[in-house]
Amino acid sequence: MRLFTPEAMREADRKAAEMGYPSLLLMEWAGMKAARVYRELFGHRPAVVLAGKGNNGGDGLVLARHLLLEGVAVRVYAAEGQEGDALLARGALEAHGLDLRPLEEAAWGPGEVLVDALFGTGLRGPLEGLYAGLVDRVNASGLPVLSLDLPSGLPFSPHVRATATVAFAALKTPHLLVREACGRLFLAEIGLPRHLLEREDLPEVATPEALLPLLPRRPLTAHKGSVGRVGVLGGFRGEGLRYAGAPVLAALGAYRMGAGLVHLAVPEGTPLEPLEAVFHPVPGPTLPAMRVEALAVGMGGGPWGREWALKALEAQLPTVLDADALHPEVLEAYRRAGVRAVLTPHAGEAGRLLGKSPEEIAQDPLASARALAEATGQAVVLKGNPTVVAEGGRLSVNPTGNPALATGGTGDVLAGAIAALLAAGLAPFEAARLGVYLHGLAGDLLAEEKGVGLLAREVAEALPRAREALARNQAPLSLTRM
Numbered sequence: 001m002r003l004f005t006p007e008a009m010r011e012a013d014r015k016a017a018e019m020g021y022p023s024l025l026l027m028e029w030a031g032m033k034a035a036r037v038y039r040e041l042f043g044h045r046p047a048v049v050l051a052g053k054g055n056n057g058g059d060g061l062v063l064a065r066h067l068l069l070e071g072v073a074v075r076v077y078a079a080e081g082q083e084g085d086a087l088l089a090r091g092a093l094e095a096h097g098l099d100l101r102p103l104e105e106a107a108w109g110p111g112e113v114l115v116d117a118l119f120g121t122g123l124r125g126p127l128e129g130l131y132a133g134l135v136d137r138v139n140a141s142g143l144p145v146l147s148l149d150l151p152s153g154l155p156f157s158p159h160v161r162a163t164a165t166v167a168f169a170a171l172k173t174p175h176l177l178v179r180e181a182c183g184r185l186f187l188a189e190i191g192l193p194r195h196l197l198e199r200e201d202l203p204e205v206a207t208p209e210a211l212l213p214l215l216p217r218r219p220l221t222a223h224k225g226s227v228g229r230v231g232v233l234g235g236f237r238g239e240g241l242r243y244a245g246a247p248v249l250a251a252l253g254a255y256r257m258g259a260g261l262v263h264l265a266v267p268e269g270t271p272l273e274p275l276e277a278v279f280h281p282v283p284g285p286t287l288p289a290m291r292v293e294a295l296a297v298g299m300g301g302g303p304w305g306r307e308w309a310l311k312a313l314e315a316q317l318p319t320v321l322d323a324d325a326l327h328p329e330v331l332e333a334y335r336r337a338g339v340r341a342v343l344t345p346h347a348g349e350a351g352r353l354l355g356k357s358p359e360e361i362a363q364d365p366l367a368s369a370r371a372l373a374e375a376t377g378q379a380v381v382l383k384g385n386p387t388v389v390a391e392g393g394r395l396s397v398n399p400t401g402n403p404a405l406a407t408g409g410t411g412d413v414l415a416g417a418i419a420a421l422l423a424a425g426l427a428p429f430e431a432a433r434l435g436v437y438l439h440g441l442a443g444d445l446l447a448e449e450k451g452v453g454l455l456a457r458e459v460a461e462a463l464p465r466a467r468e469a470l471a472r473n474q475a476p477l478s479l480t481r482m
């Protein structure tokens, strides 16, 4: 599934029209499907529809007609000045005898549901004046809000904070970049010819269907040496300071993702955990002899991070470079040596590498991940909400994960998990996409049970359940398709 920009969506609409597909049919389906979502979520609760003058408003007018026909009480406040399909939708609604009121008079009361059909993909700048005020009132109303296509105002502020959003035809960038504004996400097919949605040049949304075929299968003859062995190199011990937990968590992540054996090179004095690992206590960064197929390097490395990564390079193995290993000199050395790596920075680390602030990185994670992938020639996992994976010209946006994962050590678990997938033979981009998806899904499964307050080791422990959910096709995209 591809993630569309408003421009790409308009292009698909335009091509459909050129091919003879009437755009009014798209609007009719959009409004009808949105009405279906409305009824599913809110039954017969009375609706207040806020409709702009563009086609998003047109979708709202179609929805109003369908709700009316199903016996739902509907009041519509609409902007003036509809044209084309939206004007036809207005006529069709008025033909049923409904009296449209001006938007300036918009009002609502307890028990009603607001339908936000003010603006969709046609918005060109932040809302001001009447519309900004309306959005503020909607958000302050305390009523449920169903947004059509996009919460109005996105990708700018102010914008509607919806209870649920019905995206038409495809997910668009703001659906994943400003996920919290959308509430529960529905994706409605509205009749666009399928091939217009198959755009290899657009970023991918990592779906269960795309990832399932990547999941390493385990034959009956499997043994611990045949399913992928991982070396974890990390930790720091200095003046009164010790980072000991991070490499241990990476080792747990690797085992829970299915590694057959994990070797752990850590500073002397590090607790010997997990018991299942092979330990190499070392006085400082070094590459001990170990038979492994992939490495995870840098977790908790502190001032040793750079050195750990340069030692690890001698193994010439696919390597996850995390945290303190993400150093310009290291990346240059890996590039020169032609060693494939997966880099796993958060916005701060990516910002340091690209000479930007963390805010600038988070502002456009797709462009940032792509830039870092291009600059280093490696696969990049830019951690955040959402996490974006980039390699070469390819981009993948991850839909799993939640704020409960924002806790110390979850990144270390992720690094180990991706290394396990590299060791199992997956290419860096594939290991990164699958690892990120399952790590997020593990967090989602746990958050459902426990809410906030997760421990990173619990996320590692939930990885097998996430794997199982994907293998059994029970992995929710937290997206309802219709």
Ligand SMILES: NC(=O)C1=CN([C@@H]2O[C@H](COP(=O)(O)OP(=O)(O)OC[C@H]3O[C@@H](n4cnc5c(N)ncnc54)[C@H](OP(=O)(O)O)[C@@H]3O)[C@@H](O)[C@H]2O)[C@H](O)CC1
Binding pocket: 009, 013, 023, 026, 027, 030, 052, 053, 054, 055, 056, 057, 058, 059, 118, 119, 120, 121, 122, 123, 124, 125, 126, 127, 128, 131, 148, 149, 150, 168, 169, 170, 192
């Ligand atoms: N394939 C599909 O997904 C389909 C989607 N549909 C729906 O159509 C909208 C997009 O419709 P469009 O008419 O292009 O745009 P909007 O309705 O979102 O808004 C257009 C109006 O907004 C005005 N505008 C733009 N920026 C601002 C601003 N900053 N402040 C105030 N007003 C603004 C603009 O007015 P102008 O006079 O400035 O041009 C437009 O009037 C999509 O999201 C779907 O909901 C189709 O129904 C079917 C196919």
Ligand SMILES: [K+]
Binding pocket: 056, 116, 117, 118, 119, 120, 147, 148, 149, 150, 151, 152
């Ligand atoms: K909207």
